[in-house]
Amino acid sequence: MIDRLDPRLVRLGLGIAAPVLAIVLAFAITSLVLIVAGDPVGEVWSTILSWPQPRNQANIINNATVLYLSGIAVAIGFRMNLFNIGVDGQYRVAAFAAAAVAGEAWLPGYLNTLLAIAAAVLVGAAWAGIAGLLRATRGVSEVIATIMLNFIATGLVAYLLRKVAVRSEGSNSLGTKQIPEGSRIPGFQIGDGAATEVYGFLFVAVLVGAGYWFLLNRTRFGFDLRATGRSNSAAVASGISVGRMTVGAMMISGGVAALVGLPILFGDAYSYGSTFQSGLGFAGIAIALLGRNHPIGIALGALLFAFLDEQSNPLQIIADVSPDIVAITQGVIVLTVVISYEVVRRYGLRLEQARVAAQLRAAAPVDPSGPTESSKEVSA
Amino acid sequence: MSVTQTVSRPKPGAAVGRRRLPRWWPLVLAAVILLGLSVLRLVTGADDLLSSGTVRATLIALVPIMLAGLGGLWSERAGVVNIGLEGMMILGTYGAGYFGYHYGAWAGVVGAIVLGMVGGLVHAIATVIFGVDHIISGVAINIIAVGAVQYLASRTFVGLPGGGQTQSPTLPDVQAITIGPLSDALGDLEGKDVFLVSEIAAVLRALVTDLSLLVVLSLLLLVVTYVVLWRTSFGLRLRSVGESPAAAESVGVAVLRYKFAAVLISGGLAGLAGGFLAMVASSNFRDGQTGGRGYIGLAAMIFGNWRPSGLLTGSGLFGYTQTLGLRQGGSSVHALLLAVAVLALALAAYQVYRRQARLGVVLGVVGVALLGLYLAIDEVPGDFTSMTPYVITLLVLAFASQRLRMPAADGQIYRKGSAG
Numbered sequence: 001m002i003d004r005l006d007p008r009l010v011r012l013g014l015g016i017a018a019p020v021l022a023i024v025l026a027f028a029i030t031s032l033v034l035i036v037a038g039d040p041v042g043e044v045w046s047t048i049l050s051w052p053q054p055r056n057q058a059n060i061i062n063n064a065t066v067l068y069l070s071g072i073a074v075a076i077g078f079r080m081n082l083f084n085i086g087v088d089g090q091y092r093v094a095a096f097a098a099a100a101v102a103g104e105a106w107l108p109g110y111l112n113t114l115l116a117i118a119a120a121v122l123v124g125a126a127w128a129g130i131a132g133l134l135r136a137t138r139g140v141s142e143v144i145a146t147i148m149l150n151f152i153a154t155g156l157v158a159y160l161l162r163k164v165a166v167r168s169e170g171s172n173s174l175g176t177k178q179i180p181e182g183s184r185i186p187g188f189q190i191g192d193g194a195a196t197e198v199y200g201f202l203f204v205a206v207l208v209g210a211g212y213w214f215l216l217n218r219t220r221f222g223f224d225l226r227a228t229g230r231s232n233s234a235a236v237a238s239g240i241s242v243g244r245m246t247v248g249a250m251m252i253s254g255g256v257a258a259l260v261g262l263p264i265l266f267g268d269a270y271s272y273g274s275t276f277q278s279g280l281g282f283a284g285i286a287i288a289l290l291g292r293n294h295p296i297g298i299a300l301g302a303l304l305f306a307f308l309d310e311q312s313n314p315l316q317i318i319a320d321v322s323p324d325i326v327a328i329t330q331g332v333i334v335l336t337v338v339i340s341y342e343v344v345r346r347y348g349l350r351l352e353q354a355r356v357a358a359q360l361r362a363a364a365p366v367d368p369s370g371p372t373e374s375s376k377e378v379s380a
Numbered sequence: 381m382s383v384t385q386t387v388s389r390p391k392p393g394a395a396v397g398r399r400r401l402p403r404w405w406p407l408v409l410a411a412v413i414l415l416g417l418s419v420l421r422l423v424t425g426a427d428d429l430l431s432s433g434t435v436r437a438t439l440i441a442l443v444p445i446m447l448a449g450l451g452g453l454w455s456e457r458a459g460v461v462n463i464g465l466e467g468m469m470i471l472g473t474y475g476a477g478y479f480g481y482h483y484g485a486w487a488g489v490v491g492a493i494v495l496g497m498v499g500g501l502v503h504a505i506a507t508v509i510f511g512v513d514h515i516i517s518g519v520a521i522n523i524i525a526v527g528a529v530q531y532l533a534s535r536t537f538v539g540l541p542g543g544g545q546t547q548s549p550t551l552p553d554v555q556a557i558t559i560g561p562l563s564d565a566l567g568d569l570e571g572k573d574v575f576l577v578s579e580i581a582a583v584l585r586a587l588v589t590d591l592s593l594l595v596v597l598s599l600l601l602l603v604v605t606y607v608v609l610w611r612t613s614f615g616l617r618l619r620s621v622g623e624s625p626a627a628a629e630s631v632g633v634a635v636l637r638y639k640f641a642a643v644l645i646s647g648g649l650a651g652l653a654g655g656f657l658a659m660v661a662s663s664n665f666r667d668g669q670t671g672g673r674g675y676i677g678l679a680a681m682i683f684g685n686w687r688p689s690g691l692l693t694g695s696g697l698f699g700y701t702q703t704l705g706l707r708q709g710g711s712s713v714h715a716l717l718l719a720v721a722v723l724a725l726a727l728a729a730y731q732v733y734r735r736q737a738r739l740g741v742v743l744g745v746v747g748v749a750l751l752g753l754y755l756a757i758d759e760v761p762g763d764f765t766s767m768t769p770y771v772i773t774l775l776v777l778a779f780a781s782q783r784l785r786m787p788a789a790d791g792q793i794y795r796k797g798s799a800g
Contacts, residue, residue, distance in 0.1 A: 033528075037535055083515055140777045143463060143515060144682065147675045151770040159763035285519050322534040322545070327527020334520035335502070339510045 010351065018344040019290070022337035023304075029336075030329045034321070043319040048311040048326070054191030056310050061190070061198050063306035064299070065205045065263050070284025071291060071298040072212050073257035077142075078293050079216060080229040080249045086131060086146025087257040088281025089153030094124035094254075095261030096157045096176070099272030100164055102265075103177030112183040113266065120258040127153065128254020129247060136243035142250065150281075161274065175273030185266040201263035208256060209295040215252075225249055257281070286334045292341075305330060406689050414583070416719065418576045426715035428707055430579045432570055434700075435586035437707060440661050442699030443598045444469070444670075447653035448677025449684070449691045450605055451496075451646040456686060457609060458642030459622035460507055461791040463518030465650045466674030467525030468499035472654025474529045477548030477665025478536060480658070485552040489594065489655055496651015497644055499525060504643040508636050511793045522674075530667060537665075548665035551658060557596075559588040592660045601649070606688040618642055622787035625794040636796055650674060679773045685784045697776070698769045705765035713760045713768055721750035 027045075034041045052060060070087055077084035084090075102116035131145040165174040187197035216222035228235040228245045235242055260280055265272065287305055291297030308330060312323040417430045428434055448465050455462040475495030480488020499521055506517040530545075537543035542550055566585035570578045609615035620628040621638045629635045653673070658665045676698050683697075684690025704712040724747030731740035 033531075037532075039535075085519070134774070134778055138778045140774070141682070144675065144679050144777065145774060147672065148679070148770040148774050151672055152767050152774075155763045155767035155770075159761060162763070282519075282523060286523060289516060322531050324527050324530035324534065328524055328531060329527075331520050331522075331524030331527055334523060335506055335512070335517060338512045338516055338520075339506060342510055342512065 007352075007355070011348070014344050014348045018341045019337060021340040021344070022290075022333055025336040025340065026329050026333040029332050030325065033328060034325065039321045039325075040319050044315060044321055044325065047315055047318050048308065050311070052307070052311065054193060055195045058190055058196040058198050060303065060306045060310045061202065062263065062267075063309060064302040065199055065202045066260060066280055067283055067287055067302040067305055068205050068299055069208060069256060069260045069263075070280050071287035071302055072208055072295070073253050073260065074281075074284045074288040075291070075293040075298060076212065076216075076225075076249060076253040076256060078229075078288055080225050080245065082132075082135075082229075082246065082249055082253070083143045083285075084128065084131075084146055084250065084253045084257070085143055085285065086128060086149050086281070087253075087260065087284050088279065089146070089150035090124045090127045090254045090257035091260035091281060092157055092276070092278060093127050093153045094120040094258030095265050095276065096160065096272045097123040098258075098262060099176040099179070099265055100160075102179040102183055103271065105180045105183065109182040112180070113185065116179075116183070117259075117262060120262060121255045122258075124258025125251040125255040128257065129251045132247035132250030135250070136246040142246075158274070161272070165273075173273045173275055175271040177271065179266065179270045183266075184270060185263075187267055199263040199267040201267055204259065205263070208259065209299065212256075213295045221248070257284075260284070283330070286330060289334050290337050304333075406693070409693065414579055415576065418579045420715055420719050421579070422575060424711075424715040424718060426711045428712050429704075429715060430582055432567070432582040432585040432589070434703055434707060434712075435583050436589070437703040438696070438700045439586065439591075439595055440699075441702045442695045443595055444653040444656050444661065444673050445677045445680055445698050446602065446692060446695035447598055447649050447656065448674045449681040449695055450601060450677075450688070451649035451653070452678045452681040453605065453686060453688065453691060454609075454649065455500075455503075455643045455646035456681070456790050457619050457622045457787055458639045459625060459787055459789045459792060459794070460503070460639055460643050460646075461514040461518070462503060462643065462646050462650075463515050463675075463678065464499060464503050464521035464525075465518075465646070465653075465678055466670060466672065467518070467522035468496045468503075468647045468650035469654035469657070469670045469674045470522075470525040470529050471495040471499045472651030473658045473665050473669050474532055474654075475651060476655035476658040477533075477551065480551040480655075480665075481540070481543075481549050485554045485659065488551060488659055489554065489652065492651045492655025492658070493648045494651070496654060497648045499651070500644045500647015503647065504640045507793070508639045508643065511795060513793070514791050533665070533667060542664070546667035548658075550664050553663075554592055554594050554659055556590045556592045557588075558590050563589040594656055594660050598652070598656065601652075602688050602692060609688075619787070622789055625789055625792075626798055629796075629798070635794060639794070650677075653677065676769060676773065679777065682784065682786070683773070683776050683780060686786055694776075697772065701768040701772050705768050711759055713765045714754065714758070716768075717750055717754045717760070721747050721754055723747075724750060 031041050031045075034044060070091070073087050073090075074084055098116040098120035101119045102112055105112055107115055127149060128146070131140075131142045131149055134140040134145045135142045161174055161176070164176060166177055185200040187200050190196050190198050214222075216226060224235065224240045224245055225248075227238065228240055228242055232242060235245070261272075261276065264277060269276065283305055287298055287301040290301035290304070291299070308326040312326040315321045315323045315325070414430075421427065421429045448469055451465050451468070452462050472492040472495055475491035475493070476488040479491025483491075502524075503517055503521055506512040506520075507514050533548070534545040537548050538545060540549045542548075563585055566581045566588065569581035570585055572578060609619060617628065617633045618638050618641075620633060621635050621642075625635045628638075654670060657669050657673070662669070677695065680694030680698055681691050683694035684692070701713075701716070704716065724743050728740045728743035728747055731737075731743060
């Protein structure tokens with residue numbers, strides 16, 4: 001039956017089949033873990049898969065905003081075959097820089113905000129640039145370099161925090177100076193009640209997504225970047241300086257990574273302290289993979305991850321199951337998504353071959369132009 | 381030609397024409413380090429640079445890094461990049477915690493190895509059978525391992541005496557060896573504070589006092605790895621799979637089976653590294669115990685040019701700097717600054733002598749800057765001493781990576797029948 005369908009329809013169906021297959025598989029494996037451990041499977045899923053309350057909806061959107069930026073940052077590197085595992089360190093260094101600058105309030109109102117964001121982007125880009133430079137000039141694997149830079153960032157931020165920190169009243173935690181009221185980014189309500197505010201930074205995230213799409217698909221730089229990612233030697237042959245592209249791509253990735261902590265900083269925390277959320281960079285890797293480096297795919301991936309995180313919170317109370325179970329689901333999704341894309345790709349290839357073979361059988365002995373036509377389609 | 385191109389592919393003349401180091405170079409290196417540290421102690425007065433306590437702590441810090449690196453060595457020699465070592469180590473810490481508490485110390489060791497192998501199995505299935513990109517699979521395993529261990533810990537350790545969501549009860553110890561009289565005699569000698577003699581006594585004393593059997597076992601595994609990979613036909617085939625899988629398959633080697641086995645062994649070694657952390661380096665399983673040692677192990681292996689002896693040197697370097705960061709880190713790392721400065725200046729002179737002016741100048745500037753830093757401050761702040769191993773990793777890779785050669789087919793996906 002399938003070979004009768006329009007090939008474009010088949011391709012679309014296969015494209016949707018892969019992520020669906022991945023998520024179903026991940027849920028199945030998680031259920032298996034729950035069953036083996038003797039936890040109530042049904043209760044877990046009915047808690048997680050219930051429709052979220054307005055308060056939870058706001059939390060999901062907020063979390064997704066942050067994860068989306070992280071995913072985009074990783075995806076920029078992926079498009080060039082660079083693994084920026086250092087988003088984690090980059091956003092912490094950058095958020096610290098933004099908080100320090102904004103806390104000083106050298107400029108009034110939103111000028112201060114802009115200055116702080118610019119500082120964050122510069123610092124994030126520079127931090128990622130170290131890894132790019134090491135890769136381009138010394139051939140150091142960016143995977144190892146960015147991981148080392150993550151650890152160095154932890155120490156460096158801890159040290160600098162102690163230098164500039166003020167102790168907030170009635171609390172033991174160290175933090176930078178509070179950002180003045182006028183420089184904070186206000187949120188907006190999506191429902192009734194005080195806790196349903198969504199980060200205003202959401203719009204910046206949307207802009208970043210659009211910018212990412214434009215940069216990669218509509219500019220010379222984006223073309224060079226994708227070409228280098230596909231084939232190093234072809235890029236060199238067409239006059240692209242791979243070293244410069246490596247540093248450039250890493251710096252842009254770091255610049256976007258710098259934004260990851262800012263929604264939290266300007267919309268919620270208002271200062272950078274020792275308890276600032278960490279670990280957002282690693283989730284970004286998973287989300288970029290899940291969304292296949294496409295801006296909309298990454299948005300869906302970020303929403304899924306944020307949904308799982310938020311909905312798993314009451315698990316401990318309702319079902320007496322540790323919410324960490326969703327971390328297993330999330331990690332498994334990364335694997336199953338890649339595996340199912342590969343399986344679906346091989347299956348699609350087989351379908352294509354069968355279709356071409358059928359066409360060849362029909363047209364072969366009389367018309368020699370038929371086969372060439374269809375074999376072109378295969379390679380495309 | 382771009383820079384990365386020339387970097388990633390060493391010039392054929394450079395690798396072949398360079399004189400090979402003699403067989404006994406590790407011994408010479410050890411002697412040089414011993415002498416260097418003695419001189420440094422004399423000059424700077426930093427007494428903890430090479431005390432028996434430091435050597436002992438270094439051994440404890442070195443072993444998990446080395447085991448993780450050994451895991452990386454096995455899998456990368458078969459052509460599979462294993463960034464999931466960190467996750468397999470995490471699984472190992474839990475395995476040691478669970479089985480160690482319920483069934484005794486050696487069951488804990490076995491449990492750590494088995495759980496590490498489970499991680500290896502996932503990596504092997506994903507990369508070898510399904511052809512998933514090695515780094516993606518590794519990253520996924522790291523995410524899964526963190527979640528799985530947190531979930532399992534809150535499932536199995538809550539309610540046990542001393543156990544909780546993030547830690548296991550206290551685990552039984554693996555036996556340790558002490559040769560009493562020798563240890564005491566060497567202790568006296570170390571206390572006499574004679575140049576070089578006390579240092580040698582300190583090293584020997586650390587080796588005969590309270591030496592955990594797991595340390596001995598781990599060092600044996602290093603030797604076994606060398607013998608198996610470089611002195612048996614099994615090892616030759618395994619390495620051929622990492623160099624040129626098509627050629628290996630064309631002479632009848634079951635490429636995928638060798639890769640699968642290598643990744644499983646790799647997982648087991650990483651699991652053992654995690655078990656070591658839980659049982660010897662500390663007294664129980666704790667969440668986040670690995671602290672990136674899997675990655676450092678990988679870096680140590682790269683630093684060691686994908687060879688056991690180099691790996692030992694690399695993990696020694698990281699273990700030592702990590703230890704210094706923890707023990708009176710301020711003054712010891714400060715003293716180390718002087719050593720690195722002098723080393724950089726010496727290298728600079730050598731590069732100028734070799735007419736590599738640019739590199740020489742860069743090294744010279746670094747050396748002078750470090751020397752200035754050494755003179756300007758009295759003690760390195762605590763946050764910086766904790767960074768030392770990571771900074772050293774970056775510096776070492778930056779200066780050494782051109783001389784390294786990884787297995788030719790490392791990280792490439794191979795599908796059965798590609799040899800034609």
